[in-house]
Amino acid sequence: NAGVTQTPKFQVLKTGQSMTLQCAQDMNHNSMYWYRQDPGMGLRLIYYSASEGTTDKGEVPNGYNVSRLNKREFSLRLESAAPSQTSVYFCASSERVRDSPSYEQYFGPGTRLTVT
């Protein structure tokens, strides 16, 4: 199993350009997430998808759109990139922990995005 994979690993954009960050998981998880990580701040949830065909806003959704293409894939789109979107973006998927009410989240390796 590859787990959670993300592409690209690095990206530099100019202000106003658009791009899509790709995420895929091969663990058959229902739930998937997009986070951003900024220096001095904890990870913040952008959007999540509880199951195929559904998406919901997280804490910081402005400037982003998402698509849950199928059970495996969850993409994040920046329509018009801004310098404030310079960040490291992590995709995650989750499953219920055996014999527990808790859900375990598995993270991808991240995409480092710079907007100039």
Add this chain to the structure above:
Amino acid sequence: KNQVEQSPQSLIILEGKNCTLQCNYTVSPFSNLRWYKQDTGRGPVSLTIMTFSENTKSNGRYTATLDADTKQSSLHITASQLSDSASYICVVSSGGGNKLTFGTGTQLKVEL
């Protein structure tokens, strides 16, 4: 507003020594508390998950404790190794368990 605070912000210890990292939280309703390890340039990896009824949980040389009354947790690392150098993030989940509040992490460096 839900918050998770960690201390210290950074820590340097010698290889073989023990250390303890702290986490205080104000998250409601509480579902569980997790500790993640994040190596530089990588995504976070789960070390432990504890529910309300669990006081302590171990994963190899990592032992996490939880005091739900005082809303505090600690992560104790025994006999540190160079590979323990990483950021350790305390995360508290609320509601249905899938909504996470992340701390900013403690950056640990283990030196020879």
